[in-house]
Amino acid sequence: MSAKLARRDHRAAWLFLLPVTAVILLVAVWPLARTFYFSFTNAYLDDPSAYSIVGFDNFIEVVTDHSWWIAVKNTLVFTVISVAIETVLGLAIALLLNSAIPGRGLARAAILVPWAIPVVVATKMWEWMLNDQFGVINKILSGLGLVDHGIAWTASSSLIMGVVIFVDVWMTTPFMVLLILAGLQLISPEIFEAAEVDGIPAWKRFWSITLPMLRPAIGVAVLFRVLDALRMFDLAYVLAASNENVMTVSIYARDRLISFQELGVGSAASTWVFLLVALVAIIIIGVLRLDRATGA
Amino acid sequence: MASVSLQSVSKNFGTHAVIHAVDLQIEDGEFVVFVGPSGCGKSTLLRIVAGLVAPSNGVVAIGGEDVTEVPASRRGVAFVFQSYALYPHMSVARNIGFALETLGLAKDVVNQKVLAVARMLKVDHLMDRRPRELSGGQRQRVAIGRALVRQPEIFLFDEPLSNLDSDLRMEMRLEIARLHKDVKTTMIYVTHDQSEAMTLADRIVVLNQGRIEQVGTPRELYHAPDNRFVAGFIGSPRMNFMSVSSHMAADGPQIAGAGHLILALDASADETPVAEIGIRPENLRLVDQEEGRIRCILERVEDLGHEHFGYCRISDDTVWVIRLPQAPLPDRIGKPAGLDFPASAVFAFAADGRRILSAGLKDQAGEASLP
Numbered sequence: 001m002s003a004k005l006a007r008r009d010h011r012a013a014w015l016f017l018l019p020v021t022a023v024i025l026l027v028a029v030w031p032l033a034r035t036f037y038f039s040f041t042n043a044y045l046d047d048p049s050a051y052s053i054v055g056f057d058n059f060i061e062v063v064t065d066h067s068w069w070i071a072v073k074n075t076l077v078f079t080v081i082s083v084a085i086e087t088v089l090g091l092a093i094a095l096l097l098n099s100a101i102p103g104r105g106l107a108r109a110a111i112l113v114p115w116a117i118p119v120v121v122a123t124k125m126w127e128w129m130l131n132d133q134f135g136v137i138n139k140i141l142s143g144l145g146l147v148d149h150g151i152a153w154t155a156s157s158s159l160i161m162g163v164v165i166f167v168d169v170w171m172t173t174p175f176m177v178l179l180i181l182a183g184l185q186l187i188s189p190e191i192f193e194a195a196e197v198d199g200i201p202a203w204k205r206f207w208s209i210t211l212p213m214l215r216p217a218i219g220v221a222v223l224f225r226v227l228d229a230l231r232m233f234d235l236a237y238v239l240a241a242s243n244e245n246v247m248t249v250s251i252y253a254r255d256r257l258i259s260f261q262e263l264g265v266g267s268a269a270s271t272w273v274f275l276l277v278a279l280v281a282i283i284i285i286g287v288l289r290l291d292r293a294t295g296a
Numbered sequence: 297m298a299s300v301s302l303q304s305v306s307k308n309f310g311t312h313a314v315i316h317a318v319d320l321q322i323e324d325g326e327f328v329v330f331v332g333p334s335g336c337g338k339s340t341l342l343r344i345v346a347g348l349v350a351p352s353n354g355v356v357a358i359g360g361e362d363v364t365e366v367p368a369s370r371r372g373v374a375f376v377f378q379s380y381a382l383y384p385h386m387s388v389a390r391n392i393g394f395a396l397e398t399l400g401l402a403k404d405v406v407n408q409k410v411l412a413v414a415r416m417l418k419v420d421h422l423m424d425r426r427p428r429e430l431s432g433g434q435r436q437r438v439a440i441g442r443a444l445v446r447q448p449e450i451f452l453f454d455e456p457l458s459n460l461d462s463d464l465r466m467e468m469r470l471e472i473a474r475l476h477k478d479v480k481t482t483m484i485y486v487t488h489d490q491s492e493a494m495t496l497a498d499r500i501v502v503l504n505q506g507r508i509e510q511v512g513t514p515r516e517l518y519h520a521p522d523n524r525f526v527a528g529f530i531g532s533p534r535m536n537f538m539s540v541s542s543h544m545a546a547d548g549p550q551i552a553g554a555g556h557l558i559l560a561l562d563a564s565a566d567e568t569p570v571a572e573i574g575i576r577p578e579n580l581r582l583v584d585q586e587e588g589r590i591r592c593i594l595e596r597v598e599d600l601g602h603e604h605f606g607y608c609r610i611s612d613d614t615v616w617v618i619r620l621p622q623a624p625l626p627d628r629i630g631k632p633a634g635l636d637f638p639a640s641a642v643f644a645f646a647a648d649g650r651r652i653l654s655a656g657l658k659d660q661a662g663e664a665s666l667p
């Protein structure tokens with residue numbers, strides 16, 4: 001190709017990229033930049049035009065706030081436990097759905113239902129089912145004679161984190177199942193047949209063939225879920241508003257920003273959230289070598 | 297080493313019957329090739345032997361022992377897949393030795409065995425590579441090595457050479473033949489390529505639509521096919537066929553076909569009327585039109601250097617291939633010509649495709665002898 005032709009190609013490429021670049025600038029880069037900017041100011045939400053630059057004061061205020069560290073702890077506990085359970089459960093269900101059991105087509109469709117329900121609806125649904133007086137869960141438990149009076153699942157400070165994790169597992173395990181199932185279906189069945197004929201026992205087939213070959217799929221699924229879980233807001237907020245036992249970093253940022261109207265400090269908290277998520281993403285990508293792992 | 301026996305083995309996938317009551321006896325140490333067109337059930341039958349597919353009916357026995365209910369892992373068979381099915385995340389060495397890892401052998405014993413097999417298959421310089429870093433031929437060798445290292449009772453190959461280019465296919469064919477000579481293990485080999493079957497097999501099993509058409513040595517299948525299917529499937533270029541009609545002429549029964557073909561039958565002829573005849577390209581001779589028993593037009597000649605094929609149009613829908621001893625003069629192309637053949641070269645088939653052994657074709661004066 002001549003240099004002139006190549007130049008024309010490049011121009012065309014940039015032209016095609018222009019609309020999407022504009023959209024990204026508008027909806028992602030601009031708000032991010034604004035947030036970043038406001039985090040260095042003492043602006044308040046009622047009048048964002050009146051402010052002065054305060055340097056890193058807001059960032060320092062956030063990390064010296066006891067509540068922030070509670071939120072960080074809650075977020076990490078929630079992320080680690082829920083993603084771990086979802087991964088194990090997702091893998092198990094995906095393996096089950098991938099084997100030739102009768103009715104698996106129906107099962108595959110049914111597994112998607114929890115994922116298709118909006119978070120707020122699902123959360124409210126579980127809140128009612130877990131209600132200490134009218135909830136169906138307590139009804140069943142007392143019917144079975146396991147408890148003598150209703151357990152206040154969502155009111156008890158020691159149980160509520162468990163409830164949040166439980167509802168999240170219920171809602172997002174289907175996502176894990178789907179991603180892992182897609183990975184499973186990429187593996188040629190002949191590889192398992194070869195191992196079977198070669199007399200490799202089932203547990204070794206799982207450890208030495210299935211798991212290593214699924215690593216990229218599981219890695220991507222875990223990455224998605226971890227990033228999602230670190231930003232989690234809706235589930236905990238609908239269930240418990242700003243209850244300190246399940247307050248996540250996103251809820252913390254929201255409280256500073258909306259409840260306390262502190263645009264500057266809220267933006268700083270949001271920036272910390274962003275940095276936390278980015279750091280974890282980089283660590284996961286590095287540890288799992290997701291950039292290099294290919295299924296083949 | 298072990299014999300294999302299938303007793304009225306059938307397989308249905310749902311309502312789709314794929315294998316119909318197959319009976320087959322394979323002797324210890326034999327090299328048997330299943331051959332047949334794509335979709336005829338060769339792979340399914342092989343997988344039934346391996347234990348990867350359970351038969352719907354019938355008995356599979358290995359070494360005289362009923363193994364119908366025995367899982368693949370305990371049948372002592374090794375399977376080489378068309379796709380090679382190597383473990384993509386393992387090195388060549390681990391691919392070959394993986395099956396030995398669970399046998400409780402000492403590590404250096406495993407390594408020794410792996411190395412010996414790798415040397416034999418000339419992949420010992422690739423031990424640390426991943427399958428994706430190998431060529432097709434090298435992958436195939438590793439797949440064979442993986443089978444070999446276990447010293448199985450029976451080797452099963454499912455179209456192992458189909459993904460290779462033709463030079464490599466020839467080379468690997470020789471190696472597989474040599475492998476069988478060396479290890480003398482029973483081998484069952486599936487292919488759709490009749491020339492692969494002819495060159496490798498002690499015995500060939502011709503399959504068609506889930507049924508065995510014929511079992512025999514390559515020579516038997518070539519010279520004495522039981523039916524039209526086998527006659528047409530074995531041999532390259534394939535046998536020429538022509539529909540004929542039988543009738544009574546003044547001087548006795550005869551059959552007639554396109555290109556003014558008339559063949560006299562003697563009184564000893566079988567009751568079954570001849571519906572179709574077949575003649576192999578190598579048994580036809582190109583002659584002048586008046587001298588031929590079939591009239592045709594020489595349409596085209598293929599010159600492959602060492603051999604030459606003529607395409608002779610006999611009627612609108614019949615073109616016969618003829619193997620020529622040398623390329624004919626160019627001015628014969630497009631001109632009328634004749635085809636001559638000895639009566640002994642004619643295969644006669646009944647309407648249902650069965651071969652009629654005593655069709656009673658009369659020799660005729662001045663007949664050409666077989667080349």
Ligand SMILES: Nc1ncnc2c1ncn2[C@@H]1O[C@H](COP(=O)(O)OP(=O)(O)O)[C@@H](O)[C@H]1O
Nearest residue numbers: 309312314332333334335336337338339340341
């Ligand atoms: N697992 C299966 N489920 C349904 N049909 C199958 C299955 N395996 C093979 N078949 C069908 O059985 C027939 C024979 O297949 P196969 O044994 O693979 O043929 P070949 O190896 O001779 O090409 C084909 O019609 C194929 O579609």
Ligand SMILES: [Mg+2]
Nearest residue numbers: 338339340455
């Ligand atoms: Mg096949």
